[in-house]
Amino acid sequence: MERTRQSAQVSLPFLIASAITLGMLVLTVVLIGQSFRGMEAAKVSAASAAARQLAISVDDRIHAITAPPSTALAVLSHDALGDAENLEQRLERLPVLADILASSDIVSAVYAGYPDGDFVLLRKVLSSGTLQFPDAPEGTRYLLQTITHSREGVPGEWRFYNADMKPLEQRSVPGYRYDPRTRPWYSKARGSETTELSAPYLFFTTQETGITLSRRAATATADAGAVYGIDVTVTDLSRQLAELRQTPDTRIAIVNRDQQVLADSGNRQQPGPAISQVLSGNGDIVDGSPVSLFSAEGKDWYGMAESLDALENEGLRIVVAIPSDELLAEVWQALARQTVIAGVIALLLLVIGWFLGRQVGRPLEHLTNQVGRLSRFRFDTPVRSDSHIREARQLSVALDDMARTIRSFQSIATVLNRGQDLNNLLRDILEQIVHIVGQARGGIYLFSRQHQQLTLAVNQNLTLPATIESVSSDDDDSDIIRLLRQQISGNPVFAVLRNRRKRLIGVLTIEMEHGDNTQLSDDLIVFVDEIAGSAAVAIETRELIESQQALLEGIIRLVANAIDAKSPYTGGHCERVPKLAQMLVDEAIQSDSRAFRSFSMTEEQLQEFHLAAWLHDCGKITSPEYVVDKAVKLETIHNRIHEIRTRFEVLHRDVEIEYLSKQLSGEDEALARQEREQAWQDLQDDFAVIARANHGGEFMAEADIAEIRRIGKRTWQRHFDDRLGLTPDEQEALTGIPEAPLPASEQLLADKPEHLRPWGEHLPPVRKDDPRNQWGFDMSLPEYAYNRGELHNLTIARGTLTPEERFKINEHIVQTICMLDALPLPDRLAKVPRLAGTHHERMDGKGYPCGLSAEDMGIPERIMAVADVFEALTAVDRPYKEGKTLTESLTILDRMADEGHIDRPVFELFIRSGVYRRYARQFLKPEQIDEVDERLFMKQD
Structure with a gap:
C-alpha cells in the first residue's frame, strides 16, 4: 500500500509566536549588522593609522642607527691607519678602532682594506647580545682579524684582546680567505669621496644581519689607498618590532624591494604566510582603505604595508598583518552583548505568543497527537479520540483500522526482506499470507521448466498432490488455475506467481474455510493475487542471488585456474x-x-x-610469463645464451682465420697452431663460465662477477646492420642513439641503452607520495620497467x-x-x-x-x-x-x-x-x- 505524504505543516502556537517576534528579530539583526560594520571600519582605520605611525618610528630608528657610525667613519678617514704599510704599524692604531667600538652598542666591527688585498678588522666578541665566538679565551672582549700577504706562512691571523686591549692569544687561521677588494662596500667607497651605505646583508664571519658604512682614507685616491668600513647590526629592530605589536599574534616585518626580510617581529629569516599574502596583494581591499583582508594559516587577517624613507635606494617597506579575530575582539564582545539582549526579548515574546496560540489550537492538538503516531510508524498503538466532534471521532476509527492492516503487511514485508534460505523463505511467506487472509492452511508450488510440472515446495496443514503434471510455461493463469482445481479439492483460492518478466515460477494456494471469506469474491481473489505478487518477486530475487553466487564462484575458480594454466x-x-x-x-x-x-x-x-x-x-x-617462469638469468621470451654462444662461435672462427693467415704469411706454423689451440681453449673456458653464471644460485661471489665483467670486455666484429628487421618497440628504444659505422667493434657482453625500457605512461602508483596511490602502497620503484642488459642480468647475485x-x-x-x-x-x-x-x-x-x-x-x-x-x-x-x-x-x-x-x-x-x-x-x-x-x-x- 502506498501512502502519500503531505508537506510539513506549521503548528498554530508556533505560527502566532513567530508572527509576534518576527518583526522585532528582523529589526534587531539589521541594527546589530550596521553596528558591527561601523565598529569594524573604525578598528581597520585605527590599524591603518597605527601602521603609518609605526613606519615613522622605524625611519627614526634607522636614522639613529646610521648617524653615529657615519660621524665616526669621517673622523677615522684621517687616521694614520690608512697609510700603514705593515701589520706592526697597523697594530699601533688598534686603540683608535677600540674607541670607536666602545662608543656605540650597534657598531659590531671596524676595519680597513688595502689595495694589495691586506685586511685588518677589529670586532666585538659579544655582539647583539650573543657571544659570536664561543671558543675565544676567557676574558676576551675584542677579536682582531688580519690578512697580511707580505708575511711568510699563513696570511690569515686572529688575535684575541681583553677590555684593556691586552693580547690574550694569537692564532693562524689558514681557512680565513677574505679579499676586501671583491666586496661591494670596498668598490663603492673606492669610487666615491663621501661615506657610502650598503644594503642590509649577512656579514661574512658572524652571519648577522646589518649594514656597512664605508669611506676611503683622506689620503687615498680613486685608484690607490685604504678603504675603511664600519659594520652596524640591525638585529635590535626585530626586538623593537615585537614590542610594537598591537595584538599578541600581530606580524610585523621590514622587507626590501626584493621582499627579503631585514627584521621580523617573530625573528624569521623568510616572510611568513601572513606577511607573504600582504606582499603579494592577493587580499580584498577594505572600503577603499590601504588595508586588505585575506586568509592565511587557517584564519582571516588584516594587512597593510607602508614605505620607509630611510635607505630610500633600498625600497624598504614595513609590512603589518593583524589577525581578524584579535583586531575585532572588542567588536565581537559588543556584538555578543547586543545579541544576548535581543535574544532575551525575543524569547519573552515567543513565550507570550506560544501561550496565546495554545489557547486557540488546543482542540486540534489532541487529534494531531493521535494521528502523529501513525506518521512515526507506531502502527501497534490504537488510535482513539474522545472528541465531541463527529468527523474527528470517525477519522480516528478509520485510522485505527488502517494501522492494523499495515501491521499485517509489515510482517510479510519483514519475511520477504530478511529471508536467506529459499525453503525457509517460502515457509515464512506462506505462513504470513495465510495469516493475513485469516485462514490456517495453504501451500506453495514451484514450477520446473526442465520437467514442465509444478512441484510442492511448502505445505501447511493441507492435503496436496506432490506434483502437478502437464504444466507449460506458455499457459495463461486461467488455464493453470483450471488444471489445479481438477486435482485439488475443497474451497481453495489460487494465485499464480510470476516474475518481473511474466514468466511462471510457481502457484500459491490457500484453503478458505473460516469467516466470511469462505465465499470467494472477486475482491478477495484480486487481493490474494496482488499480495502474492510481492512473494513472487522475493522468490525470484532469492533465486537470482543464489544463481549469482554460484556464477561468482564459477568465475573466481575460472580466473584462478586461468592463472595457474598460464x-x-x-x-x-x-x-x-x-x-x-x-x-x-x-x-x-x-x-x-x-x-x-x-x-x-x-x-x-x-x-x-x-x-x-x-x-x-x-x-x-x-605478470609476463617469461618473468614468472624465468629459469636462467639471460631468459626473456627465449634464452639469450644462444646469442652469446653465437658470438663465441664468431670469435672461434676469427681465431681459425688468424691461424690460416699466419700460415699464408709464412710464420712459424707450430707456434701459430699452439696459439690457436690456446685461444680456442680460452674461449671454451670463458663460455663455460658464462653458461654456469646463467643458472641462478643462492649466492654469486664478487670474484665470479669480476670474471664475467672481464670476459664481457672482449670485443668482436659486427658486419651487419643491427637496426634491420626490428620491432617498433626495439626501434623506439634506439631513438637518439647514433648508429656505429660497419664493421662495428662490440663487446662480447654489454649493457646497451636499447636494453633499457622506461616506465613511460605505465608508471605504477606504488610510491607513498604518489597522488594516484589511494591504497596506501609503500614500495621502492626501480628506475626502469625492464633492464635486459647482459652484464646486468648475468651478475645477479641471487636467483x-x-x-x-x-x-x-x-x-x-x-x-x-x-x-x-x-x-x-x-x-x-x-x-x-x-x-x-x-x-x-x-x-x-x-x-x-x-x-x-x-x-x-x-x-x-x-x-x-x-x-x-x-x-x-x-x-x-x-x-x-x-x-x-x-x-x-x-x-x-x-x-x-x-x-x-x-x-x-x-x-x-x-x-x-x-x-x-x-x-x-x-x-x-x-x-x-x-x-x-x-x-x-x-x-x-
Missing part, C-alpha cells in the same frame, strides 16, 4: 592456497588457545575469506631475477588489490581486496605492498600469509627450485616467525592442529613427507 610452473597454486587457508581458519575458530580465544567468523566473513583466498594472486594475470623483474613479480599483489578494488563488490565482500592483498606483508612491517605490521593485520590476513609461504616452499612445479620436505619447510617457517616475517601463533596452530600433515597427504609427493619433530617448533607458552 604458467606450467605454477599450476595448482591458486587452488592449493585457498584449501590450506580454509583448513587453518577452521582450526583457528575451534582453537581455545589465548591467541585465538576471541576469534570467530560469521558465515558472510567465511565466504569473504574464501573468495579472497581464491583471488589472492589474480594480479598475476598481468635469476633482476631488481626490475623482482618488482614486476611483486607488483602482482598491487594489481590484485587494484583489480579487486575496481569491482563493484557488495558490502559483505568489501574486505576481499584487503584479505587478498596482504599475504606478502610481514609482522615486522617490512613486507609489501603497504608495509603493514602485525598490529595492522587480523588473524585471517596472517593465516593467508602462512598458507601462501608454505605452499610455495613445498610446491614442486617451480623452475627455480625443488619442493622441500615437511621438516625443511617448517624449519624455514620457524625462522621466518623468529624474524618477524610471519605470525608465530598462527604458525604454531598450523603445527599443533596437524593441518600441515593433512595438506601434505593431499598435495605433496611421498618423498617430501618425512617425520617431523613438532617439539622443535613450539616456542610459545
